[in-house]
Amino acid sequence: MWSRDQTRQISRRALSLALSLALFACTGNSQPVTLASARQVVSKYCVTCHSPSGAAADFDWSDERSLMLHRRNIAAKVSRNSMPPSGLPQPDAEERRILLCWAASNDAACPR
Numbered sequence: 001m002w003s004r005d006q007t008r009q010i011s012r013r014a015l016s017l018a019l020s021l022a023l024f025a026c027t028g029n030s031q032p033v034t035l036a037s038a039r040q041v042v043s044k045y046c047v048t049c050h051s052p053s054g055a056a057a058d059f060d061w062s063d064e065r066s067l068m069l070h071r072r073n074i075a076a077k078v079s080r081n082s083m084p085p086s087g088l089p090q091p092d093a094e095e096r097r098i099l100l101c102w103a104a105s106n107d108a109a110c111p112r
């Protein structure tokens, strides 16, 4: 049987391993994901609709502040493949990684 201390130590190690894996997945080739690169992907695939004159004008991703505020929602849609709507050009694997990484760990692992 493991003592309580050992169990704690193991869960701390597991947590730090999980965090470093997340960081690794996030930084990839060690380039931080900048807001600018996220915006490039968004401009390419999203702002035709997500801008003041588009079909989803209420969610204006051409506006930097709005994009930042909605980043978790954006990541959720992108990771479920529910945005962009099917039938439209979809971001490739690297572009998706950029969006998800920027959104998920904007504050810590991937400095802007």
Ligand code: HEC
Residues within 6 Å of the ligand: 042, 045, 046, 047, 048, 049, 050, 055, 056, 058, 059, 070, 073, 074, 077, 078, 083, 084, 085, 088, 091
């Ligand atoms: C063909 C037009 C179109 C494109 C392209 C498009 N969207 Fe959308 N999106 C919509 C519409 C329409 C809605 C629903 C807006 C509403 O409820 O008013 C929506 C809703 C969303 C929502 C949910 C907003 C909410 O909280 O209800 C998110 C997040 C989103 N889109 C992200 C994206 C991202 C990220 C991209 C690009 C990778 C993208 N969309 C591309 C049309 C589009």
